[in-house]
Amino acid sequence: MNAKQLAAEAAVDYIQDGMKVGLGTGSTAYWAIRKLGDRVAEGLRITAVATSRASEQQARELGIPLVSFGEVDRLDVTIDGADELDGKLQLIKGGGGALLREKIVAMGSDRMIVIADESKVVGTLGKFPLPVEIVPFAWEWTVAALAQLGCIPELRQGGGELYKSDNGNYIADCRFEIIPSPPELALALQSIPGVVEHGLFIGIADMAIVGKSDGTLQIIDNGTKA
Numbered sequence: 156m157n158a159k160q161l162a163a164e165a166a167v168d169y170i171q172d173g174m175k176v177g178l179g180t181g182s183t184a185y186w187a188i189r190k191l192g193d194r195v196a197e198g199l200r201i202t203a204v205a206t207s208r209a210s211e212q213q214a215r216e217l218g219i220p221l222v223s224f225g226e227v228d229r230l231d232v233t234i235d236g237a238d239e240l241d242g243k244l245q246l247i248k249g250g251g252g253a254l255l256r257e258k259i260v261a262m263g264s265d266r267m268i269v270i271a272d273e274s275k276v277v278g279t280l281g282k283f284p285l286p287v288e289i290v291p292f293a294w295e296w297t298v299a300a301l302a303q304l305g306c307i308p309e310l311r312q313g314g315g316e317l318y319k320s321d322n323g324n325y326i327a328d329c330r331f332e333i334i335p336s337p338p339e340l341a342l343a344l345q346s347i348p349g350v351v352e353h354g355l356f357i358g359i360a361d362m363a364i365v366g367k368s369d370g371t372l373q374i375i376d377n378g379t380k381a
């Protein structure tokens with residue numbers, strides 16, 4: 156079993172009968188959804204919402220009951236991957252382009268469990284280019300404003316054209332190399348009008364389950380919620 160699958164399946168052990176569950180996006184979340192599908196087939200009764208069309212389709216194929224956002228106020232737990240995470244459970248997300256939906260779903264959950272392999276754990280965030288979802292209108296100005304924050308922003312490409320998120324927006328991948336203060340950067344990003352959402356998750360995750368190549372798990376749950 157690979158390290159992503161190990162972490163993902165361990166997270167599914169936290170799901171109990173009757174829970175409302177947020178389904179993340181990406182190659183690690185894939186394994187969690189697959190395991191949840193197995194447990195639903197065995198009789199586990201849950202309802203779920205998905206953070207992307209891809210995860211929704213996977214859940215549907217596996218028979219996981221999906222509900223609309225109008226049918227639930229809050230979720231009990233969301234299980235999702237991350238591109239980077241530090242010891243305070245601050246995250247960079249959005250490598251798969253689903254950061255806006257992922258943040259809405261995670262913040263609407265009583266608990267967010269992050270699943271990752273050990274390559275995602277860092278001392279300081281920033282090596283992974285920070286995904287920022289921006290509206291197509293006047294994107295040139297928004298990208299220029301992002302560059303003013305000290306990064307090199309690059310609009311994500313997909314299939315020979317500009318990538319569009321499930322929400323019809325562009326993603327600017329912002330290369331910082333190091334982000335000394337994620338909360339300060341988050342505030343600065345939020346003040347740019349063309350920014351819809353950014354991939355810094357601060358004070359949102361409650362616990363991380365990290366799968367290691369030696370087959371063991373590391374639990375990070377003592378993060379200071381900023």
Ligand SMILES: O=C(CO)[C@H](O)[C@H](O)COP(=O)(O)O
Pocket residue numbers: 179180181182183184235236237238247248249250251252253254257
């Ligand atoms: O934020 C995400 C998608 O927007 C993913 O959770 C993140 O990119 C990690 O992906 P993977 O599990 O494939 O490494």
